[in-house]
Each structure stands twice: as structure tokens, then as C-alpha cells.
Amino acid sequence: MEKGGAVRCQRIGCDAMFTEDSNIDGSCRYHDSGPIFHDGMKEWSCCKQRSHDFSLFLAIPGCKTGKHTTEKPVTKIVPANPRKPVPLPSAAQNKKPDDSCSRCRQGFFCSDHGSQGRPSKPIVITANKDDHVEKSAVPPVKKIVDLNEPQICRNKGCGKTFKEKENHETACEYHPGPAIFHDRMRGWKCCDIHVKEFDEFMNIPPCTKGWHNADAA
Structure with missing residues (x-):
């Protein structure tokens, strides 16, 4: 190197x-x-x-x-x-989300603690000098990122570290997906490439260019 x-x-x-x-x-x-x-x-x-x-x-x-x-x-x-036997989602539906589980806290599917995590509702406390304190649920506020702060792109097939000031519409190479698994074949629907081995699947080159995204869905 x-x-x-x-x-x-x-x-x-x-x-x-x-x-x-x-x-x-x-x-x-x-x-x-x-x-x-x-x-x-x-x-x-x-x-x-x-x-x-x-x-x-x-x-x-x-x-x-x-x-x-x-x-x-x-x-x-x-x-x-x-x-x-592999536990099915229906068997986990009666379990409550676990606050110590990172996937439950973010509302993702978690087979260990239930089929859906609890959506978080940020509570904002507002108060003036002479007013009573009020609590109100508001939509999540988008994270403010420093232009020079290193971030990791979460787009599938990218994973690069980038800075927002250097981000642009062709900076990222990724797969928009979805991933396809069928009859022992693995591939990406976006580029219609399918292979047998998992290592080969992970090495399929990205087919799309766009912006880096540190909070990809």
C-alpha cells in the first residue's frame, strides 16, 4: 500500500x-x-x-x-x-421493543424484540421568562452537519468517508437496489447482475452515481 x-x-x-x-x-x-x-x-x-x-x-x-x-x-x-428452526416474525410480535437494542430504538425491524420498534417522538421544552413550561411533540429536526466533518456514506455499495463540502451529484457510486436472492443466486435488480457466491455479490461494481448520504434509508 x-x-x-x-x-x-x-x-x-x-x-x-x-x-x-x-x-x-x-x-x-x-x-x-x-x-x-x-x-x-x-x-x-x-x-x-x-x-x-x-x-x-x-x-x-x-x-x-x-x-x-x-x-x-x-x-x-x-x-x-x-x-x-428459525424464529418467524409472528412469534416475536408479542415481545416488546427493548430500549437497550439500537435497532428497536431506531424503529427498524428486530426479530429478537418484536416486528417493529417504537417510533421516537422528540419532546421539546419551551419556556419564556414569565410563562409556564410546556411540552410538545414535534417532528424530528434534520441533523446539522459541519461541512468539514468526516461522514461515512451509507448508500449500498459505497461506504466511503466524505465531507459535505466535497459532496456533489456524482460523488457517490452505489446500488439503488433492491438486492435479489432467488434459487441460490444473488444480485441487484438495479443493474440485473446475478452471481452464485456471496463474495462475488459483494464485489459487484456499483451501477449508479449520485450524492453521498450518511443517513440512507
Whole structure:
């Protein structure tokens, strides 16, 4: 690796850009074992985190930490055990969202604590000098980001670090999706490319250009 040149980490679950100087122990979060696909459920075999939605599945943070690497790891899909039943969403609907679970707090699907997290309603307290304090629920306020603050793009297939002042309509290369899994084939509907191996799927080049987005849906 050329010193000072930014390159992309090849670990599954990381995909960040890094330099030799910034590559310290703990800077990389990744999954060290392959995914399991069974009956529409996607699960990381290394940490048992799972989701029905593929975009949310790819957004599950890595369970291991270490240094970034440019060496491509060998990560194979782990066969699902047909004798081990996978919990269905209907079985989790009676469970209450867990406030300690990051996915429940953000309102995402969580098979461990229910089919839907509780939407958050920010409470704003307003008061004048001579008035009583009032509480009112208001829509979430869009986050204000410094133009020079480094952010990580969450568009599928990108994952680059960017600054808002450098963001423009062709800065990002990504897949608008959705991801397609059918008959042991994996691919993207947006570019109609399908492969058999999960590693090959992760390396399908992005087909669309646009703005970087740190809060992609």
C-alpha cells in the first residue's frame, strides 16, 4: 500500500477507506464468519445478528474489531441447519421493543424484540421568562452537519468517508437496489447482475452515481 494513499478495507462489514497512518488497532469493525440465509432470514453466523431485510442485514455493525486490511478474506455462506428452526416474525410480535437494542430504538425491524420498534417522538421544552413550561411533540429536526466533518456514506455499495463540502451529484457510486436472492443466486435488480457466491455479490461494481448520504434509508 502506497503510504498516504487511501484504500478500501476488504473485511466484510467494514468497507471503509483508510490510510496506513490511520490504520490503528480497533479502527476496523467487521464480521469474521459468513452469512446464513434460510427461509427469508439473513443472519451473521459469527454474532447471530439477523434481519429479514437485506439492507438492514448489511447495516448490522461488525462484531469483531482490529486493523483494516487490503487482503480479501475468504468468507463463505454458512449452510443453515434444517433441524434448527428459525424464529418467524409472528412469534416475536408479542415481545416488546427493548430500549437497550439500537435497532428497536431506531424503529427498524428486530426479530429478537418484536416486528417493529417504537417510533421516537422528540419532546421539546419551551419556556419564556414569565410563562409556564410546556411540552410538545414535534417532528424530528434534520441533523446539522459541519461541512468539514468526516461522514461515512451509507448508500449500498459505497461506504466511503466524505465531507459535505466535497459532496456533489456524482460523488457517490452505489446500488439503488433492491438486492435479489432467488434459487441460490444473488444480485441487484438495479443493474440485473446475478452471481452464485456471496463474495462475488459483494464485489459487484456499483451501477449508479449520485450524492453521498450518511443517513440512507
